[in-house]
Amino acid sequence: MLEIGNNIMSQKIFLASDHGGLNLKAAILSHLEQAGLLCEDLGPYTSESVDYPDFASKLAYALHEDTNARGILICGSGIGISIAANRHSWIRAALVHDETSARLCRQHNDANVLALGERLTGELTALKCVDVFLNTNFDGGRHEGRVAKLSNRVT
Numbered sequence: 802m803l804e805i806g807n808n809i810m811s812q813k814i815f816l817a818s819d820h821g822g823l824n825l826k827a828a829i830l831s832h833l834e835q836a837g838l839l840c841e842d843l844g845p846y847t848s849e850s851v852d853y854p855d856f857a858s859k860l861a862y863a864l865h866e867d868t869n870a871r872g873i874l875i876c877g878s879g880i881g882i883s884i885a886a887n888r889h890s891w892i893r894a895a896l897v898h899d900e901t902s903a904r905l906c907r908q909h910n911d912a913n914v915l916a917l918g919e920r921l922t923g924e925l926t927a928l929k930c931v932d933v934f935l936n937t938n939f940d941g942g943r944h945e946g947r948v949a950k951l952s953n954r955v956t
């Protein structure tokens with residue numbers, strides 16, 4: 802069961818996937834809703850094959866509107882959907898496979914999106930990653946300037 806820090810109770814969690822991440826998305830959604838968090842599932846809602854860039858974009862624009870929110874993206878490997886999300890300058894999506902990287906992506910990179918691969922990461926580990934991601938704060942300090950540079954456009 803997710804132990805909830807006060808800071809995340811006020812944050813909305815957007816979730817999206819492709820067909821390869823549908824089952825893990827459902828498991829994470831139910832985990833978060835049981836913990837009382839406000840979530841919105843941006844789809845897809847059936848197992849029909851879809852393109853992960855479309856759903857990464859949908860979630861990116863939701864975070865553009867609600868800058869206090871966090872996102873969770875899932876595809877088969879987590880690779881495609883994290884690449885697609887990171888094409889948006891305000892998104893810092895971290896593809897993680899373990900609790901340590903889930904913690905570090907918050908502490909050092911202020912990641913606002915967690916990306917997971919349903920075909921590579923077991924459900925229990927994925928849920929732990931979600932808990933750690935949501936409960937860990939950005940360290941700030943020496944990381945502030947580096948994170949700010951991530952939004953610089955490179956052409």
Ligand code: RB5
Nearest residue numbers: 821876877878879880881
């Ligand atoms: C879909 O088959 C698969 O390619 C996708 O879920 C993802 O793994 C891409 O990176």
